[in-house]
Amino acid sequence: MxxxxxxxxxxxxxxxxxxxxxxxxxxxxxxxxxxxxxxxxxxxxxxxxxxxxxxxxxxxxxxxxxxxxxxxxxxxxxxxxxxxxxxxxxxxxxLPPGMYVKSLQDIEALIGRRAEQDLLHPVTGQVLVENGKLITRSTLKQLETTKFQIGEFLTYTTDA
The missing domain is CATH 3.10.20.30 (Beta-grasp domain)
Structure with a gap:
């Protein structure tokens, strides 16, 4: 039904x-x-x-x-x-407002522009750059250690 x-x-x-x-x-x-x-x-x-x-x-x-x-x-x-x-x-x-960051290249391509919507951390959902704010290189720094292959990362951590 x-x-x-x-x-x-x-x-x-x-x-x-x-x-x-x-x-x-x-x-x-x-x-x-x-x-x-x-x-x-x-x-x-x-x-x-x-x-x-x-x-x-x-x-x-x-x-x-x-x-x-x-x-x-x-x-x-x-x-x-x-x-x-x-x-x-x-x-x-x-739906949570914003767009999940899928890779560092997503951010690199947007540096110097204003975010058209909130950019969200791929694991925590935390807002990295608010809607309308300037996307800077510091955003890349926040993501340097992020594992973008989340499925693989979570499989590893739940098996441990």
Missing amino acids: VKIVKLEPIAQETEIATNNNLLSVLIEKDLDVLKECGGRGMCATCHVYIKQGMNFLSPMTRREQRTLEIITSCKPTSRLACQSRVLDDGVVVE
């Missing part, structure tokens, strides 16, 4: 099959989702906020809770889209 999910702030309603995860909706709408861990609930790059209908989603697993603990922008309404299965109508999803 099909359920309706609303996406904010883009004000779109979309259909999703019952028990499918929210990530499938985000991918279908071609939204900025990295899904670095392949939907295993380990990377937080599909982090969303649930504005309404938290009780219409599958319960949060311990893995999802642990992953959300590393996100600096986490709120009580945070969920991972890959782990949130839609059980009923009435879910309203708020």
Whole structure:
């Protein structure tokens, strides 16, 4: 059976099959989702906020809770889209504002420009450069030790 999910702030309603995860909706709408861990609930790059209908989603697993603990922008309404299965109508999803940085080259190409939206750290979701602010070389410094192959990094750290 099909359920309706609303996406904010883009004000779109979309259909999703019952028990499918929210990530499938985000991918279908071609939204900025990295899904670095392949939907295993380990990377937080599909982090969303649930504005309404938290009780219409599958319960949060311990893995999802642990992953959300590393996100600096986490709120009580945070969920991972890959782990949130839609059980009923009435879910309203708020997409975190900003764009995840995918590589140092992404930043290098933008140095000297103003960010058109918040630039987000690929692991923590922390805002590196706010919307409208100048992108500088210091942003590169903040990312020097970041592992951009997040899926591989998380697999290694969870196996240890």
